[in-house]
Amino acid sequence: MSCDELEALRVGLCNVLGIDRPAIREHALAELEGNLDGPVGALVNASSVAELERHLDAALVDLESKLASTPSDDPEYDYLRGRLLALREAERSIRRLREEGASILEGCGETHSLLHELFPVEG
Numbered sequence: 001m002s003c004d005e006l007e008a009l010r011v012g013l014c015n016v017l018g019i020d021r022p023a024i025r026e027h028a029l030a031e032l033e034g035n036l037d038g039p040v041g042a043l044v045n046a047s048s049v050a051e052l053e054r055h056l057d058a059a060l061v062d063l064e065s066k067l068a069s070t071p072s073d074d075p076e077y078d079y080l081r082g083r084l085l086a087l088r089e090a091e092r093s094i095r096r097l098r099e100e101g102a103s104i105l106e107g108c109g110e111t112h113s114l115l116h117e118l119f120p121v122e123g
Contacts, residue, residue: 005059007031008043012052049098060087
């Protein structure tokens with residue numbers, strides 16, 4: 001059993017955040033070997049938070065579809081449900097990351113305006 005979406009998301013987060021962690025990338029790519037199609041592959045190659053959100057949403061749709069077509073007595077069923085819950089939590093975390101980034105951006109703008117109020121530039 002593999003947590004393809006979570007491993008792909010880890011690599012995508014490294015890309016987006018500029019974190020150079022070869023061990024994460026190597027481990028994930030080894031685990032994902034042969035499974036880099038669709039949203040999972042897109043997550044690995046994400047270069048923005050917006051891309052992470054979009055591809056994570058697509059991965060959730062795929063996983064929900066797989067879960068819906070899996071009989072509840074299948075040994076993999078509970079594991080798929082767990083993966084779905086983990087991805088939903090990851091989705092919330094990525095949303096918080098975007099919201100916090102937007103808050104930082106707004107704060108920088110407010111600070112910039114305040115500095116100009118306190119120290120007017122004659123021009």
